[in-house]
Every structure is written in C-alpha cells, then in structure tokens.
C-alpha cells in the first residue's frame with residue numbers, strides 16, 4: 001500500500017516535470033455550487049440550449065455546430081471550376097485526429113472535367129474483359145456476394161507537396177486522406193475471368209464522360225488492388241466514386257479510378273486521357289515510379305495555428321508510404337540539428353495514414369519543427385536539398401522536386417507562438 005502510494009507520488013512528480021510549467025488547467029479552487037457563475041469557478045456551465053431531436057438529426061447524424069473544419073479548393077484553383085466541373089478540394093488535416101478521414105472531409109480530385117456522375121447502383125455494371133478466358137460483367141449485387149476485404153488505405157494526389165505559398169497544412173498536404181475501404185480484391189475478379197498468358201497490364205476505366213482511365217501493371221492488380229463499394233462503414237460517397245471505385249494502395253491518386261465500370265486486361269501500357277500532361281515518363285519521374293514515397297507531416301502545431309505560450313505540447317502528425325508500413329518517424333524541434341523517435345499511435349497499417357506523437361516542452365523561443373518518415377522498405381523521407389543533390393541540380397528557392405514530391409515539411413514556431421510555413 002505504502003509502496004503504491006509512493007509510486008503514485010513519483011508518477012505525479014514526473015508528470016509535473018513533463019509539463020514544464022504547464023499553464024493549462026490552472027484551476028482556482030471551486031467554491032460553493034450556488035455562489036457566482038459556474039464558468040468563473042472553473043466548471044462547465046449548464047447548457048444554455050439543447051439540440052432538438054429533429055427528423056433530420058435522427059435520420060443522418062451531424063456533427064456539433066461548434067465544429068467548423070471544412071474542405072476548401074486546392075492550389076488556388078477554384079473548385080468546382082466556372083463550369084461546375086474540375087475539382088481539387090483539400091482535407092482540413094490541421095483538425096484531424098486519429099487516422100480516419102471522415103467521408104465528408106475526404107479530399108476530392110476530378111481531374112479531367114466532368115460532373116460527378118449520379119449513378120443508380122442497380123444499373124451499374126463492372127465489365128472484366130480483354131485477355132481473359134471468360135469475359136464477365138458484375139452487378140453491384142454480384143460483387144457483394146463475393147469474398148470481401150476491409151482495409152485502411154490512404155489516397156494521395158500527385159499535387160500534394162510542400163509549397164512556398166501554402167498558408168496552412170490544408171494547402172500543402174490536404175490532397176491526401178485515409179479511409180476504411182471495403183470491397184472485393186481485384187485478383188478475385190481477375191482469377192474468376194481467367195487471365196491469359198502474355199497479359200501484363202490492365203486498363204481501368206471510370207463511367208464519366210472522360211472515363212478517368214489509368215493503365216496499371218498486372219502484378220499490382222493481382223497483388224492488393226480492391227474494387228470498393230464501402231467507405232468508412234457506409235457506401236462510397238459520390239465524390240469518391242459511388243457505387244464502385246478502385247483502390248490501388250500506395251500508388252499515386254490518379255490510379256484509384258472512381259465510378260469504376262471496366263477493367264480491360266492487355267499486353268502493354270496503354271496511354272489514356274490521364275497521361276495528357278500528367279504521367280510524364282521522363283527519366284527523372286520514372287526513377288521515382290508510381291509509388292508514393294515515405295512521407296510525414298506534423299498536423300499540430302502546423303502553419304496557421306497559435307500556441308498559447310511556452311510549456312508542454314504533444315506534437316501530433318501523420319506519416320504514410322506507398323512502400324508499405326511506416327516503420328519509424330523522427331521529429332526535430334530544433335531545425336534538424338537533433339532528432340527524436342516519435343511514438344506510433346495505434347497500429348501502423350500498410351499504405352495507410354499512421355498517427356505519431358512526441359512530447360515537447362516549448363521554451364518559448366523561435367524554432368523549427370520537422371518530421372521524417374522511414375518505411376518498411378527502409379526508404380527515408382528526404383529534404384529538398386537531398387533531392388536536388390540526387391538529381392545534381394542547384395537548390396534554388398523555386399526548385400520543385402520532380403514526380404511525387406515527398407520532401408520534409410518544416411513549420412516555424414515564432415516566439416509569439418504563431419506557427420508558419422517555412423519552405424526550405
């Protein structure tokens with residue numbers, strides 16, 4: 001008993017040290033319940049109003065009106081554009097908790113000018129044809145009869161990268177999101193159709209006017225691609241490809257064909273509308289492949305946020321890689337001079353956002369915060385300087401790494417506690 005108590009005392013002492021003069025929760029002694037206002041006594045006041053149980057609220061839940069994080073258009077491009085078409089809409093990662101992006105906040109990219117198709121799932125078909133023994137068409141009901149998988153995966157657009165003009169993490173990194181996806185492995189469908197020898201690629205096609213097609217290596221298609229009808233416990237949202245979207249885990253976003261209606265098995269890479277101006281296969285891009293490199297970003301504190309003053313903060317961030325599981329995340333709170341291992345929160349899943357954190361006592365002086373991800377292949381997230389050195393080009397302020405830029409993001413914490421994008 002005595003031992004227990006002294007352990008507890010030591011724990012309390014240690015947590016006070018950790019807090020380093022924590023200014024949070026400095027509570028005045030609570031007076032009598034009836035005297036004075038409850039708020040000034042440190043207690044939660046009685047609610048002033050109650051949310052009425054309207055039909056709407058009961059039928060499909062909404063978040064609290066005090067939660068205001070929303071998506072916004074990305075990269076200075078108005079979304080939807082003047083015709084109501086092309087959309088690049090970014091997730092508010094600064095408000096993210098855990099690893100799942102709520103479906104209503106999942107980023108959206110429709111790249112080639114189409115409205116969101118309004119598809120009746122009863123009419124929808126997935127055709128699997130080309131170099132197969134048995135061409136097949138599946139209704140949504142057919143697909144739901146087949147063995148399913150449920151997996152956490154991120155999707156990330158090639159446009160997602162540190163940028164000198166980004167005011168917030170939503171601007172720089174909001175074109176990635178992570179959801180729980182449910183569907184049928186593409187390998188199940190391809191085996192059912194019987195892939196013929198000599199086949200080496202598939203072309204996956206969407207249902208909208210411009211077809212949003214992509215060529216995908218057959219090896220990847222047979223490995224871990226999923227034809228998904230479920231997202232975060234319900235049907236895939238229209239903006240994400242309702243009623244069926246392809247997930248190509250860890251590959252650049254454009255491969256994840258939405259409104260999936262056709263898989264053609266072929267014996268070579270086919271150019272598609274998506275190649276126009278996008279998948280430049282110069283040697284520099286090709287060197288980086290289709291795979292998203294190891295990546296991480298500190299979500300709190302991040303640019304646009306304000307620290308209350310010196311003292312304890314849990315730094316929080318997200319890490320992910322197309323190369324599998326996040327194995328390690330390091331954080332620097334001194335501009336990259338020294339690095340500490342962050343803690344991985346929960347379980348790291350393959351090709352999924354992974355939450356990390358680090359306890360930090362801010363001494364109130366200006367500093368730079370960085371994070372660096374290592375994946376299960378041993379790939380390490382580089383700095384811009386390292387990428388420039390690799391390609392033997394000078395590191396100028398406007399140097400943009402080619403391909404899917406996975407360089408380290410730096411945030412600057414000013415002495416007044418304001419946090420800024422320090423593109424370096």
Ligand SMILES: Nc1nc2c(c(=O)[nH]1)N[C@H]1C(S)=C(S)[C@@H](COP(=O)(O)O)O[C@H]1N2
Nearest residue numbers: 107108109110111157206212253254256258
């Ligand atoms: N059919 C179709 N699929 C598509 C697109 C598209 O315009 N049409 N956009 C692609 C791009 S560029 C990206 S980054 C991802 C975005 O997926 P999301 O909108 O679900 O976030 O979908 C890809 N799949």
Ligand SMILES: [Mo]
Nearest residue numbers: 109157158253
């Ligand atoms: Mo994209």
